[in-house]
Amino acid sequence: MRLLHLSDLHLGFRQYQRQTPLGINQREADVAQAFARAVDRILELAPDLIVIGGDVFHTVRPTNTAILHAFRQFGRLVHGLPETPIVIAAGNHDMPRSTESACILRLFEQGFAPRADGASPILVADRAPRRLQFPRLGVSVLAVPDLPPGSVELTPDPEARYNVLVLHGEVQGVLPAAGGDDRAAAQIPVAEVTRAGWDYVALGHYHVTTRVADHVWYAGSLDYTSTNPWGELREERVAGRAGKGMIERDLRTGVQVVHPLAPTRPLLDLPAVDGSGRTAGELDAAIASAVAAVPGGIDGAILRLVLRDVPRHVARELDHAALREVQRRALHFHLDVRRPESVRREATGGAPGRRPTLTDALREALAARALPADVPREALVALGLRYLEDAERDEGDRLVPGGEG
Amino acid sequence: MTASVLGRVVATERRPNTPHEFHFWTALDAPVGVGTIVRVESTRPVNGVLPSVYGVVTEGFGYTDLQTPLHDVLGADGVPGSSASAPTERTEIRLYTAAVLRQVPEEPLQPVPIGTVHLATEADVQAALRMDTYVQGSDARGIPVGAYRSGGTDAAVHLDADFLLGPEAAHLAISGVSGLATKTSAVQWLLASIFTHLPARKGKVAAVCFNVKGPDLCFIDRPATRLDPADRALYDALGVPAEPFAQVRYFAPWHARGTHLATLRTHDALADSVTPLTWGLRETLQYAEVLLSREDIDAKADALIDFIKERVVDQRFEDKLLEGAHEVRAFADLERWFRELLQGMEAANQEQWRTHHIATIRKVRNRLGNISTRCKGLVTDDGTVSDLPFGAFEDRAVYVVDVAQLEEDAQDLVFARIISQLREHLEKRALGVEQVVVFVDELNKYAPSDGADTYVRQMLLDIAERGRYLGLVLFGAQQFRSQVHRRVVGNSGTQLFGRMDADELATPGYQTLAPATKARLATLEKGQLMVRHPHFGQPIFVRFPRPAVLTGREGVEQFPPAEVPTLEMAVTKTLRRLDASITVGQVQDILALAGDDEEAILRARNVTLLKRPDNVLAFFSKQLRKRVAPEVVGGRGPAPLRAPATDDEYG
Numbered sequence A: 001m002r003l004l005h006l007s008d009l010h011l012g013f014r015q016y017q018r019q020t021p022l023g024i025n026q027r028e029a030d031v032a033q034a035f036a037r038a039v040d041r042i043l044e045l046a047p048d049l050i051v052i053g054g055d056v057f058h059t060v061r062p063t064n065t066a067i068l069h070a071f072r073q074f075g076r077l078v079h080g081l082p083e084t085p086i087v088i089a090a091g092n093h094d095m096p097r098s099t100e101s102a103c104i105l106r107l108f109e110q111g112f113a114p115r116a117d118g119a120s121p122i123l124v125a126d127r128a129p130r131r132l133q134f135p136r137l138g139v140s141v142l143a144v145p146d147l148p149p150g151s152v153e154l155t156p157d158p159e160a161r162y163n164v165l166v167l168h169g170e171v172q173g174v175l176p177a178a179g180g181d182d183r184a185a186a187q188i189p190v191a192e193v194t195r196a197g198w199d200y201v202a203l204g205h206y207h208v209t210t211r212v213a214d215h216v217w218y219a220g221s222l223d224y225t226s227t228n229p230w231g232e233l234r235e236e237r238v239a240g241r242a243g244k245g246m247i248e249r250d251l252r253t254g255v256q257v258v259h260p261l262a263p264t265r266p267l268l269d270l271p272a273v274d275g276s277g278r279t280a281g282e283l284d285a286a287i288a289s290a291v292a293a294v295p296g297g298i299d300g301a302i303l304r305l306v307l308r309d310v311p312r313h314v315a316r317e318l319d320h321a322a323l324r325e326v327q328r329r330a331l332h333f334h335l336d337v338r339r340p341e342s343v344r345r346e347a348t349g350g351a352p353g354r355r356p357t358l359t360d361a362l363r364e365a366l367a368a369r370a371l372p373a374d375v376p377r378e379a380l381v382a383l384g385l386r387y388l389e390d391a392e393r394d395e396g397d398r399l400v401p402g403g404e405g
Numbered sequence B: 001m002t003a004s005v006l007g008r009v010v011a012t013e014r015r016p017n018t019p020h021e022f023h024f025w026t027a028l029d030a031p032v033g034v035g036t037i038v039r040v041e042s043t044r045p046v047n048g049v050l051p052s053v054y055g056v057v058t059e060g061f062g063y064t065d066l067q068t069p070l071h072d073v074l075g076a077d078g079v080p081g082s083s084a085s086a087p088t089e090r091t092e093i094r095l096y097t098a099a100v101l102r103q104v105p106e107e108p109l110q111p112v113p114i115g116t117v118h119l120a121t122e123a124d125v126q127a128a129l130r131m132d133t134y135v136q137g138s139d140a141r142g143i144p145v146g147a148y149r150s151g152g153t154d155a156a157v158h159l160d161a162d163f164l165l166g167p168e169a170a171h172l173a174i175s176g177v178s179g180l181a182t183k184t185s186a187v188q189w190l191l192a193s194i195f196t197h198l199p200a201r202k203g204k205v206a207a208v209c210f211n212v213k214g215p216d217l218c219f220i221d222r223p224a225t226r227l228d229p230a231d232r233a234l235y236d237a238l239g240v241p242a243e244p245f246a247q248v249r250y251f252a253p254w255h256a257r258g259t260h261l262a263t264l265r266t267h268d269a270l271a272d273s274v275t276p277l278t279w280g281l282r283e284t285l286q287y288a289e290v291l292l293s294r295e296d297i298d299a300k301a302d303a304l305i306d307f308i309k310e311r312v313v314d315q316r317f318e319d320k321l322l323e324g325a326h327e328v329r330a331f332a333d334l335e336r337w338f339r340e341l342l343q344g345m346e347a348a349n350q351e352q353w354r355t356h357h358i359a360t361i362r363k364v365r366n367r368l369g370n371i372s373t374r375c376k377g378l379v380t381d382d383g384t385v386s387d388l389p390f391g392a393f394e395d396r397a398v399y400v401v402d403v404a405q406l407e408e409d410a411q412d413l414v415f416a417r418i419i420s421q422l423r424e425h426l427e428k429r430a431l432g433v434e435q436v437v438v439f440v441d442e443l444n445k446y447a448p449s450d451g452a453d454t455y456v457r458q459m460l461l462d463i464a465e466r467g468r469y470l471g472l473v474l475f476g477a478q479q480f481r482s483q484v485h486r487r488v489v490g491n492s493g494t495q496l497f498g499r500m501d502a503d504e505l506a507t508p509g510y511q512t513l514a515p516a517t518k519a520r521l522a523t524l525e526k527g528q529l530m531v532r533h534p535h536f537g538q539p540i541f542v543r544f545p546r547p548a549v550l551t552g553r554e555g556v557e558q559f560p561p562a563e564v565p566t567l568e569m570a571v572t573k574t575l576r577r578l579d580a581s582i583t584v585g586q587v588q589d590i591l592a593l594a595g596d597d598e599e600a601i602l603r604a605r606n607v608t609l610l611k612r613p614d615n616v617l618a619f620f621s622k623q624l625r626k627r628v629a630p631e632v633v634g635g636r637g638p639a640p641l642r643a644p645a646t647d648d649e650y651g
């Protein structure tokens, strides 16, 4: 009994200005291709059951092109694997928030001819959760779309041989903390998905393939489809993952394989260049060599290069013609020039009438703060400053997968 | 025998004395009136004993030797004011008729002898009413009902607990016009008196009071705002503390909307003290008869209802006409069961199912389905039960069941079930107390003398007749005794009368009363009652104090009912009873889970209230989770044609 788990297709996702010869956003075409490749691979793997953790489309109202493409790809699965049911739990990107709009995913449940046993090849849970029993496979699948955490009783089916939970949502403590807003209410406690009785829990929402427990996984997306791909990339690095994939699991043996999917195009965060004390010319050279070092060349790639500690007047003197050339060849080149800390401090704090830097303000506040007797002040100040430093370094690298971008 | 002589017994051929009635005259200024208790002393011994006779004045006459009124007119020259010209003051006679209360010795029973008449002393009153047998001594069991007061004598009048609460006799009926007869007040006072005076060896006693009108009994755990010195003096004299009931538990069903309880005791400061009264399918079906009028339900329907009670409810039920196994625990389940059964019968083209005809099934389905609608707020669709603490009744506690806002049907259901439960528990000696006083105000509505023979009336008759052996005691109040079923009032050992309506007094039930007694009843002041009790040879007039509790009217002024709350507030308020720290914000967050499913929210609240979990919010929010029913995919064999999808995106 082999199950295949994929998620976060985000069909119809668009990014950057580049278009295909037909006038379609290049990234949209990439994402479509990523799904088509995934389908190729699934057809080879021929699993007994396919579960999709949501966000099949990037928007509630995808374009006709996106719908037709999805329909064709699902059609390939339906015809190529006539015995394999496909279960989809709608994600936050698929689910209309208002009742007057219906979920497009229903098209896939109703659009294919029923199988010999009378059942639809594709089964979709959108507004309400569904518990689908497949007597032939001995599997019961509880498919839970993106609903408020805690609104559904997440219990396995006592009558089933195998129990699978497919759920779209954010499990507490798995995603890197973003923002200070109180998100606890929107998160699912880990205990809810690790409860005994599930043979596999297929999660969707987070774009990085992530293990929550031995049998509880986020499959991750099929391509870099968040607003901030650099953050997604960084989190993959932190998690020790390289690229995207799908999960195959044998429910009987518990053996599990992550099948990697080749990227549709390179996404590269080049090593940062330190600009302190360097002239514009020196920096031009550093940029050129960084670009030249890209394996396989930069044509069609998505690139970012961070320049640290570059004062504004130096940045202005960089060779813009050369940069434009890089931008033309790459699909997207983002030169991220950051001004030096000292300049920032001088510009914004210090002398009377000027506001202190965040670092100074934090140091002062912590020095003045009333503390319990057993908390050493120096340690607290040091810790506070370290957090601030971390935060500043990560600035802009954060991944917010829930955003509608 | 030292008491001064009040009058002398007289007997003439025209007006002879009998063993049960005598006449006496008094001085003009004698402190006698209708209701006064007197003692006759004879100087002629019978069998060597000087007899004493006790009587109560029932009628009075006054006259002079004037032959006709004309003589007086002439004597005054036709001018009423010219008394000066009257030749002599005419001798005026005061003649009284008294009914015998008791003769000592009792044998031989002879006409009342000629003798001197004395005002009864306190001891005389005791003897006259035979209270000496149960007020003092090792078997004392007197329950003060009020004070007898006449001609300077003040005596406590006690009822015999064995005749008020059983086993010798039981029950009490109180009649009189609304607002003046002080019926509700008298029962409250008497309950306080019972709670104070019933000796411990008689066992534990509790009261179940049905609040049938407005806020009448909603504040009986609160002190009275107004007790006169005269009231306090009565409390002292009768040995009852002038305090509200120490232990009161209030019960009320939910309002039909489900957000708040259907009672006037909803002020924020008090709301915590009312427990919801809700029953599920099983509790209700047991008393289905109450709600199904007799004409409506024939033997066939009865048989089906019995079948459902015994074979369907609360168990797994399978049948080849049904799609799958059913577990009927609530009205909603029962409705599903009926639907599938009827669909199955139609599909199979079957008129009969297990001896039940399809028409009977349809009829029973309609009637039962109606119940949860008609009794909304009381009967829950989901089977949650919140009930009186049968089995754990506490001594000297009052259980007030507020049915004032319920529909008549639902009121009947409440009576039927609570009283039946009380009886069943008492029969098994498992109620928690040995005796329960059930107070039903406006008894004429539930046990009327005419009209259909309802389940509730049957049940009240049954208690009236058998309750005294069980310790199930009925205190009924009604405006008109004549409108209550004969066997209910007839079985009341004790009868109280407040101010009576003259027309009512003219009905046959009051024939035995002398005209003067009737006249007094028709003008009785608030706080006065006429008492009939098995030990008393004649009705006795007493005075009782105002109940030491907050009246309903003042109660709603002091504690105005809370405004109808929003759903969030309603839920917050109820949950705060279990955990005072719960905020509206927290509740709002949880309610967001259920969307706009108000019923699910109320259901979750009810279950939480009933289960009293440690972590109230967590438990509550867990109740709101959707339970996902399984659907079998495939397995139905090849479908030759694809059925069009049933749900339409456009509605």
Ligand SMILES: Nc1ncnc2c1ncn2[C@@H]1O[C@H](COP(=O)(O)OP(=O)(O)O)[C@@H](O)[C@H]1O
Binding pocket: B176, B177, B178, B179, B180, B181, B182, B183, B184, B185, B186, B498, B526, B527, B528, B544, B545, B546, B547, B551
């Ligand atoms: N013992 C008493 N003495 C004087 N007034 C009383 C006494 N008991 C009650 N009342 C007053 O009589 C009024 C009617 O009493 P209530 O018991 O409600 O009568 P009913 O039940 O017969 O309608 C109330 O306003 C109450 O204050």
Ligand SMILES: [Mg+2]
Binding pocket: B179, B183, B184, B185, B441
């Ligand atoms: Mg009353």
